[in-house]
Amino acid sequence: GQNIDQPTEMTATEGAIVQINCTYQTSGFNGLFWYQQHAGEAPTFLSYNVLDGLEEKGRFSSFLSRSKGYSYLLLKELQMKDSASYLCAVRDSNYQLIWGAGTKLIIKP
Amino acid sequence: IAGITQAPTSQILAAGRRMTLRCTQDMRHNAMYWYRQDLGLGLRLIHYSNTAGTTGKGEVPDGYSVSRANTDDFPLTLASAVPSQTSVYFCASSDRANTEAFFGQGTRLTVV
Numbered sequence: 001g002q003n004i005d006q007p008t009e010m011t012a013t014e015g016a017i018v019q020i021n022c023t024y025q026t027s028g029f030n031g032l033f034w035y036q037q038h039a040g041e042a043p044t045f046l047s048y049n050v051l052d053g054l055e056e057k058g059r060f061s062s063f064l065s066r067s068k069g070y071s072y073l074l075l076k077e078l079q080m081k082d083s084a085s086y087l088c089a090v091r092d093s094n095y096q097l098i099w100g101a102g103t104k105l106i107i108k109p
Numbered sequence: 110i111a112g113i114t115q116a117p118t119s120q121i122l123a124a125g126r127r128m129t130l131r132c133t134q135d136m137r138h139n140a141m142y143w144y145r146q147d148l149g150l151g152l153r154l155i156h157y158s159n160t161a162g163t164t165g166k167g168e169v170p171d172g173y174s175v176s177r178a179n180t181d182d183f184p185l186t187l188a189s190a191v192p193s194q195t196s197v198y199f200c201a202s203s204d205r206a207n208t209e210a211f212f213g214q215g216t217r218l219t220v221v
Contacts, residue, residue, distance in 0.1 A: 004151065033209060042199060042212035043152075087151070096167070097142075097210065099151035 002026045004100035006088050011106045012078055020073045020086050020103045028093020034062050034073045035087040037102065043087055047073070075105075083107045111135065115200050115213035122190050122220050130185040130216050132200030140203045141183040142167075142210065143175060145196040152199065158183055190220045 003025045012018040024032070031050040035043035049055055049064035049071060061074040073086055085102040092098055113134040122128050134141065139160045144152040154167030158177040172194060174186045183202075187194055197217050201210040 042214050044212070045209040048209060089152075096154060096157070097152075099144075099153070101149060101151045 002092065002098045004088055004090060004098055006086075006100040006103045008101070009104045009106065011108060012075075014078055014080060014107055014109050016078050017074065017076050018078060018105065020075075020088075020105065022071045022073070022088035022100060024069050024071070024088070024090045024098070024100075026090045026092045026098055029066060030091040030093065030095055032062075032064055032071050033089045033091070033097070034060075034071075035089065037085045037087055039084070046086075078107050080107050080109070113200060113202055113211055113213040115198075115216050117216060118214065119217040120219070122187075122218060124191055124220055125189050128187045128190055128218070130187075130198055130200075130218070132183045132185070132213060133181050134183075134200075134202045134211075135181065136202060136204070136211065137180060138202035138204050138211075139180070140205065140210075141177065142201045142203075143173070143183070143185045144199045144201065145169065145194075146199060146215075147196050155185065155198075192220045194218065195220045 006022045034046040037043040047062040054063045059076045064071045085104045087102045088100040089097045116131045142157045143155040153169050155173050156175040158164045161180045197215050199215050200213040203210040
């Protein structure tokens with residue numbers, strides 16, 4: 001079957017760095033997405049990786065290793081507004097998105 | 110409107126009743142999707158449409174139907190609601206099947 005694993009919850013301190021990991025097993029691979037979802041709101045797009053390596057976008061970076069079925073989202077200079085759930089999703093061979101359950105990130109002052 | 114809009118925002122529905130969740134986008138995206146999101150589970154695909162006039166079944170299609178008469182609208186119908194369909198429903202769209210999806214604000218549905 002298809003599976004996306006990410007930690008259920010993480011806690012970090014304002015101003016620090018946090019890394020959220022995602023491992024996947026899917027039928028085919030056509031890209032990996034990270035989304036941010038604040039409580040009670042819709043998911044919003046953060047990043048997209050289709051080739052191995054690091055993609056940097058301001059305070060957020062996303063890394064992909066296709067051979068290891070592994071990705072991480074790195075958040076730097078954490079702010080209180082970064083408290084949210086972070087969703088990892090993989091597009092499979094049928095171009096459908098398979099979603100992880102999300103990682104709830106709690107930022108403490 | 111700009112983006113993707115869902116209606117209603119929330120609804121309490123008696124079991125056995127029929128209900129249609131509406132979804133409209135003005136981005137002229139070809140692909141549209143309906144997901145449900147339940148606590149502790151990832152977003153699960155109910156139905157999708159890669160282009161107007163076509164639809165497909167996702168991971169959890171039973172009890173739901175969709176139609177795609179035009180590019181902008183993608184309604185989701187529950188023919189006879191059951192309590193297990195209590196969930197938050199998200200409609201999404203993307204320009205092509207391999208680009209990021211944009212989400213509506215969600216519909217919180219409670220079936221009692």
